[in-house]
Amino acid sequence: MQALVQPYQSAWKLEFDRLKNVLERALEGFAVDIQHVGSTAVPGLVAKPILDVDIIIHDKPLLEPIDQTLQQLGYRSRGEQGIPGRFAFRQSGVTTPHTADGRAWMEHHLYVCFADSLALKNHILFRDALLQDPKLTEAYAQLKLNLVSQPGMTRERYTTLKTEFILSVLNTAGLGQHELAAIQEANR
Known part of the structure; x- marks a missing residue:
């Protein structure tokens, strides 16, 4: 992968x-x-x-x-x-x-x-959080590289594990639990 x-x-x-x-x-x-x-x-x-x-x-x-x-x-x-x-x-x-x-x-x-x-809010908030925080960008890059290097990693599992990181960032950005649950469901 x-x-x-x-x-x-x-x-x-x-x-x-x-x-x-x-x-x-x-x-x-x-x-x-x-x-x-x-x-x-x-x-x-x-x-x-x-x-x-x-x-x-x-x-x-x-x-x-x-x-x-x-x-x-x-x-x-x-x-x-x-x-x-x-x-x-x-x-x-x-x-x-x-x-x-x-x-x-x-x-x-x-x-x-x-x-x-909510889809637009998700895209913009996450992009802007990464643009504003180089350490967050580096952490996300490392997560992606670690995931793709794992033997047997599937696209579905990759997406699921990335989504956990994204939800954490969006939670910090102020999205509520209802919104986060909807985003998680959409990314399955």
Whole structure:
């Protein structure tokens, strides 16, 4: 399982910036914010080389036209996948989002999140905690490296053990027990 994570690459931020630019142009006229979340958003943190991108919306009526726009760019809508307020989109191929130059993009997970959703709160609070505390980032990196080096480690077990760390950080950040239980359930 060692190949799952790689050392931080500064190219991840550059790729996110390019992707954000394309998405902002495509979604011009919609009131959205686009955030780089997940481990690739944290300098120095080992990560799976997959960007996590949250498109944040405040108004539920925006969901349908944004969904249609993203599908025109080549994304496949996957729905909430059991996580309320977070709608997943997957690339239909390496050239998604489709651009005039036919560029190949780094693999990424795209989510449209309601601004008041627990899923978004989880992503932003955890990312920001890591960005603000280098010791916490190092502890998370060591946990990930230790997990992937264990013989017989499965992706499911890896996720479960990471979730325990994430919940601890979110608890310190002030999330309540009900919210933490919902996040734990979503990560099973």
